[in-house]
Amino acid sequence: MDFTGLIIILMSSVLVNNYVLSQFLGICPFLGVSKKLNQAVGMGFSVIFVMVIATTVTWPIQYYLLNSYGLSYMQTIVFILVIAALVQFIEIALKKFIPSLHKSLGVYLPLITTNCAVLGVTIENIDESFTFTESIVNSLGCGLGFLLAMVLFSGVRSKIDEAEIPKCFKGLPATLIAASFVSMAFFGFKGIVG
DSSP: OOHHHHHHHHHIIIIITOTTTTSOOSHHHHHHSOSSHHHHHHHHHHHHHHHHHHHHHHHHIIIIIITTTTOGGGHHHHHHHHHHHHHHHHHHHHHHHOHHHHHHHGGGGGGGTTOHHHHHHHHHHHHTTOOHHHHHHHHHHHHHHHHHHHHHHHHHHHHHHHSOOOGGGTTHHHHHHHHHHHHHHHGGGTTSOO
16 A cells, blocks of 8 residues: 555544544543543553554464464454553553653553453454554554544543533533534544545
């Protein structure tokens, strides 16, 4: 695929097929870690890193191991194990090299293990028959889309916290309503990339 095709994959995975706002994958960390900008950015970059590394590891496993030995039915289990191992390595690295980020992410860091967006992108790369390069670009785009959603929603949530809203809407109801508005705004990108 040429450079233009890679840019199309990148832009469509960031804007058009945004995993959080268009496909509703990765909602748990999206709602849980988007209160503060620094936590949202830290989680976003962690997810980008995990998505790209998970794709780098799972793509060859799928094509050179699972497909070669007729074990394609093991895809989901193998991918979950690979992602869980990667997240553990990232947690150890953050704890050692960036303890402040590790502390601020707290319980949400292990959420990357169960983040269906990470599993979703690795399986989508296989289902779409992307080449290795296309898979990496798609994973990077999905991660950037996750980061974009986290940062945008962090700003929205800071405004919600300052707003005077009816008592019955305070907390989770206001957060979910705001998330739906941000999601609807992203549906405006549908049709840009074919």
